Amino acid sequence: MAKQLTVFMENRPGRVNSVCDILEEQGLNIWAFTIQDRGDFGLMKLIVDKPDRAQLALADRGFACALKDVLAIIAPDKPGNLDRLTSALLEKHVNIKDMYGFVSPNDRQGLCFMEFENPDAVDIAELVAQYDFRVLSNEELYEL
Amino acid sequence: MIWNEKFETMPLEELKNLQSERLVSLARYVYDNCPWYKRKFNDVGVGPADIKSIDDIVKLPFTNKLDMRDSYPFGLFSRPRTDLVEIHVSSGTTGNPTLVGYTRDDISLWGEVMARSLCCAGAVPDDTIQIAYGYGLFTGGLGAHYGAMEMGLTIIPTSSGQTKRQLKIMQDFQPRILACTPSYCLYMADDAREIGIDPRTASWKIGVFGAEPWSESMRSEIEQTWDMLATDIYGLSEIIGPGVSQECTYKDGLHLYSDVFYPEIIDPDTGKPVPEGQDGELVITTLTKQGIPLIRYRTRDIVSLTYEPCKCGRTSPRTSKIKGRTDDMIVVRGINVFPSQIEHVLLGIEGTHPHYQLVIDRGAHKLDSVEIMVEVDERIFSDEIKRMHALEQKIKKEIEAVLSIGVTVRLVEPKTIARSEGKAKRVIDKRQL
Incomplete structure (x- = not known):
């Protein structure tokens, strides 16, 4: 099963970028992504090459996120x-x-x-x- | 005119004798009729016999908001429920709401002090008054009503809301007096212009505004917008409702009817009196109430008090406008809001204690808005958007049910709410009062 990383983010400038920044710092590769928007907030879903490491890195920096199959x-x-x-x-x-x-x-x-x-x-x-x-x-x- | 010359212009010496007399009977009355006060008096080792003059009031214990909640419903009453002709309940902070009740004489007292207030603002018996304070469990509407009735004014009980209808009624019946919250008065100006009414041509010439904090700059805005005299009224349901104090037409402090509501200004930390003119917490003893008389009730409102005679001739002491609170209560559209209420709701929803912040603002429409930012941490996070949306809606619905005002809820990322010394600031009040 693939592991999808879901990240909660507010709908304001720079939020997607800060997720990408953190993944870049960790040398992680993003294979696929999509965003579900619900007005003031949204969920970004990512398929990355090392999902566990990505989750730890994001959670460490205060993002609410989770992995699912x-x-x-x-x-x-x-x-x-x-x-x-x-x-x-x-x-x-x-x-x-x-x-x-x-x-x-x-x-x-x-x-x-x-x-x-x-x-x-x-x-x-x-x-x-x-x-x-x-x-x-x-x-x-x-x-x- | 002065509604009750005898009491409102009584020489201070005589007033003091009257207060002393009344305090002596009050101490005896609550001791004999309210087991809660009897126990409280005994706890601090004071009895009715120790109270010989108004100066002895400092021997008596304070009463707090918490005492009222803990003794809900009738623990603080000195009369049985059957003697009450009306009760009012305000929304609870955490747990019990606050209940107050009135005997027939208490209602007369309410009418009396509100009549004094309306007169103080400049009303005369031939006037028509439009009461746009909410009628119901909120004491604003009915309190103003009883006072206007006592004075013999013609009352238009429009209650709050339905602004265009308020304006139509104003045009049709030409009331000279308007009673509502100051922010609602400003709000109505926009609607007036929208339907082609120049606010300066309105019949309202005197405003009796209260139930929320407002400033001198808001006063000038109202006076210029509507071409009216805007006066401040103060009250709290625990004491009686509106009509505890009111500005006269000189607008130089609020006359507090100290023959019935005895004021003290204390240092909120030590409980000791502060010198005259200095800021401190307003403490009130209801000298003549029957149903639920309160001894040294701590209002949590910060004011200063002066006994200097006023140009209007009233001898009652005057308080400043409210300068702040000793607790974290905020007033939004006339409703008292405590951050703990929000906490309670959030705890109830997810069993967790997420970081949150209240942002109060006064928008272009002059009405206060409340936004509640809730941090989405791992405990309330869901990776399904519909669950996140449902959570947002649920928080909104439950908070609205508790506060009885509309709010917006915004889910924000963890750690976006600023923390100082590890503690989040719960309230950001952006209103330019």
Whole structure:
């Protein structure tokens, strides 16, 4: 499972930058990120190469943050692939709580981070395998 | 005019004799009728027989806000509930609210001192008064009402809010007197202009403003905006409500009706009296109340007091405007707010004690706003945005329920609230009073 780092931040200039500053100081690499905004505050979600170290570094500097497991699913970058993925989930009544993704332009692979309401309802790895998609293992993810 | 010439212009010597007489009976009265005071007197080794003149008042113990809360509901009363004709309850800080109650005579006393106050501000019996203090458990509305009734004014009990309607009523009935909080008066000016009324043409010529702290600069703003005389009234529900003291038209201190409310100014740390004219905590003894008479009640308000005669002819001593508080109470839109109330709510919600700060401001609309900043530490943090939002809403709802005023809640990052010597400053008051 991938580890997502969620950081609470106020909506004012410089907040994203100070998170990045701290990660930079630690020599950490950010692979993916997204922000959920709720007016005066928001949550920044990050996938980084060393999640535990990133969390410690941020908490040490006073950020409220936490780690949680999310699934990293890799699929070829082709039209319709996200539709296939979500249709398969729908068929099994798996509710998506949160998702975000990006395409790596060099190898034309799409990477999608997902969180489910009922993750134990179905074997996701098996479900996505029918389309030749894969749930990335920790080794693949963190020993790049 | 002076409403009650006999008492309000009584020579000081005679006044002192009257106060002495009244204190002697009061000490006997509470000792015989209120077990709480009997115990308190016994604790400090004083009995009614030790009280022979007003100077002996220093032998008596103080009464605190905390005593009122701890004896909730009726522990401090000297009369049974059946003798009361009205009760008022104010919101609690932590735990019990504060209850006060009035016998029929107490209500007459309230009417009397409020009538003195309205007269003191310049009202005459033919006047019409618009009372835009809230009616209800808050003592402002009904207190002003009883005084206006006693004076025989024509009362328009609009209560607070519905500003455009207030203005329409003002235009239709031309009241010369307005009673409300000073900030509400300024607020109404904006609405007046919006509907095409020039505030300077308004019928209100005398304002009786209180229930919140305000300054000389706010006074000039009100007087210039509305072309009226803006006077300050003081009171607290524990003593009677509004009508404890009031400025006369010379606006040189608030006349305190010392024939019924005996004032002392003390050093809040030592409890000893300070010399005349010096700042200290106002302590009041209700000399003639029946339901819940209070001995040496500590108001926590900082004022100075003078016995110098006033040009208006009243001999009652005059206090300065309130210069501060000895506790952390703040007054927002007429409502007393203690930071401990916020603490209590936060503790109740998550079982934790996050850092918080109250920011009080007076915005463009002249009404006070309260923002509560709550630091999101690891104990209340959630990595789901909807939970964070729900937390914000819950804090807002519960604080509003306790304070009875609207607030905004802002979740902020840990350690963003400034700490001095390890202690966070709980209140930032940005109001230019």
